[in-house]
Amino acid sequence: MQLMANISDILEDVRANTNGHENGNEVDSNYILIDIGANLTNKKFSRDVDAVVQRAKESGVQKIMVTGTNILVSKEALRLTRLFPDTLFSTAGIHPHDAKTFDETSEAEIESLLANPECVAVGECGLDFNRNFSPPETQLEVFEKQVALACRLRKPLFLHERDAHEEMMVVLKKYESSLPPSVLHCFTGNIAQAKAYLDLGLYIGITGYIWKDKTEDGVRKMLTDNVVPLDRLLVETDAPFMYPNTRSAKLPTDVKQVITQRSTTFLNRYCTFQRNEPCSLPCTVELIAALMGKQPEDVALATTYNALKLFGLSS
Numbered sequence: 001m002q003l004m005a006n007i008s009d010i011l012e013d014v015r016a017n018t019n020g021h022e023n024g025n026e027v028d029s030n031y032i033l034i035d036i037g038a039n040l041t042n043k044k045f046s047r048d049v050d051a052v053v054q055r056a057k058e059s060g061v062q063k064i065m066v067t068g069t070n071i072l073v074s075k076e077a078l079r080l081t082r083l084f085p086d087t088l089f090s091t092a093g094i095h096p097h098d099a100k101t102f103d104e105t106s107e108a109e110i111e112s113l114l115a116n117p118e119c120v121a122v123g124e125c126g127l128d129f130n131r132n133f134s135p136p137e138t139q140l141e142v143f144e145k146q147v148a149l150a151c152r153l154r155k156p157l158f159l160h161e162r163d164a165h166e167e168m169m170v171v172l173k174k175y176e177s178s179l180p181p182s183v184l185h186c187f188t189g190n191i192a193q194a195k196a197y198l199d200l201g202l203y204i205g206i207t208g209y210i211w212k213d214k215t216e217d218g219v220r221k222m223l224t225d226n227v228v229p230l231d232r233l234l235v236e237t238d239a240p241f242m243y244p245n246t247r248s249a250k251l252p253t254d255v256k257q258v259i260t261q262r263s264t265t266f267l268n269r270y271c272t273f274q275r276n277e278p279c280s281l282p283c284t285v286e287l288i289a290a291l292m293g294k295q296p297e298d299v300a301l302a303t304t305y306n307a308l309k310l311f312g313l314s315s
């Protein structure tokens with residue numbers, strides 16, 4: 001009931017804003033967005049996280065999920081949520097890079113973090129065979145433990161995968177019958193891989209990475225072909241990473257043209273390649289919408305609804 005009340009409140013706000021837009025009230029109109037992945041515990045934000053959250057809200061990002069990548073970071077992410085109640089939420093888990101830090105206490109630590117209502121997902125966890133900062137066999141073992149935990153607790157997984165699609169599918173398929181609805185975050189794979197994840201019931205998280213994709217059958221083509229239905233799409237910044245370079249020569253002119261002045265102002269004023277911020281999310285949403293041939297308001301509404309539903313974000 002709480003969730004439905006929360007969703008209807010937000011949808012009410014969205015409608016009020018959309019009407020403003022239709023009336024030509026361009027200045028005041030804003031999206032209502034949820035950034036499902038920002039690394040706000042990163043030391044790049046240690047001096048001014050309150051300003052970062054404040055301007056995210058001004059840009060339209062009403063809720064942000066702070067990513068946990070190991071036990072310490074997951075604890076810090078939960079602590080941050082206490083400073084910004086009902087705005088920040090967190091995840092708890094061990095990133096494949098940190099898999100080698102998993103020890104006999106880790107699972108219990110993750111479980112106790114997840115007992116807090118602000119901590120809404122297991123992760124980020126997964127497999128990264130691109131950089132192999134932890135040995136692949138350790139990654140597989142630690143990933144499977146977290147998948148089993150998510151199934152047992154009925155909590156969504158926040159999944160990370162690089163160059164490990166086949167191996168990830170093997171693990172997820174093994175748990176398919178009890179797998180909770182989950183997200184493959186910062187998807188950078190190809191269309192066939194996206195379809196395989198969608199068939200498993202997963203949501204697909206998209207970041208500002210899309211400007212960079214040059215492949216024939218990658219994320220951009222996936223969006224233009226509408227491979228991911230709106231009811232399975234989520235948006236995220238992965239800040240301070242994945243800066244959306246809307247000025248890139250790689251982007252078609254008609255796509256660039258839809259980026260509004262308002263969104264660009266937040267991007268140019270506060271975000272750089274070195275430090276992306278959640279307030280860049282409106283730009284990314286406009287990019288996604290342009291590629292999908294949809295209105296940015298529709299992408300905003302659908303992804304906000306999906307995030308509220310999947311993660312149960314309510315105070």
Ligand SMILES: [Zn+2]
Nearest residue numbers: 124160185186
């Ligand atoms: Zn990741």
